[in-house]
Amino acid sequence: MLRSAKRHPEFTVSDLTDHDGPWLENQLAGVSTQRHQSNERGRIAADLAEKVLSQLPPDDRLVLMSIDGEQLPVKDVAEMTGWSESKVKVRAFRARRRMRQAVEKLLKRRSTSADEKGS
């Protein structure tokens, strides 16, 4: 395995389970979130989230889960981690960008593979 691939593990479309693909498609199609409230759907989403989040550095995951997930204020996260508030903000900004880019790549690959299957 290449060193760069080891450092930045990528989540590929082949890693998606049979449930992950439809979940992503439903999300993109804007299907009502109430339909996804069942435990089964929640578990699929949580598994997929775990797969995507595992590509991020631990600090990024911590900040994302605390601020975006638990909705903790920046001040609390700064106290919890011992970082300055500005460092937390910068970390959160970069973590969001990395997470968004990872999902974006995944969606692009997903649509590409769906097109190939269709043709």
Place this chain on the structure above:
Amino acid sequence: MPDNHIIKMLDEKPFGSLGDGDIASAESHIAMCEQCKSAYDAARVAASLIQARTSETVDASPFFKTRVMAAIRERQLTPEEPSLVKMWRAAGALISTLALLMVTLTGITIFSQSPDSQSQTPIVAASQNLYSPEYVVLERGDVDDDELVNDQVIGTVYDVEDGDGQ
């Protein structure tokens, strides 16, 4: 519309905290900008994933539950110790230390008094025991001895005088 790209806005704050105005401007922008549309979709999906991961409750495995319940049952079945034993375990060391200290102090007190009384000088002892019964009796004895000696002397003198007078 390169100046109004919404990518920076998407990364600056959590997707869920975007206001209605932000959403409206973003949606009007993505209608014309394909790059921002894919970023917006990805941010929305990422936010959903994070929410799903946060709200996921982890159920303990049956094996873990069994072990916890076994530990609780074991603790309940263990006979409870009498309160005195518990107290001794809690304060035994302290009580032992105090007892040892007390014995040591008593010993020091006893053994330090005897040599002091023996090492006193006779003058000091006499001054201290001047009016003690022992002193008076002893002194009286000396006086008696002296008086006896004087009587003997006087008797002897008178005997001598009587003898001379005869």
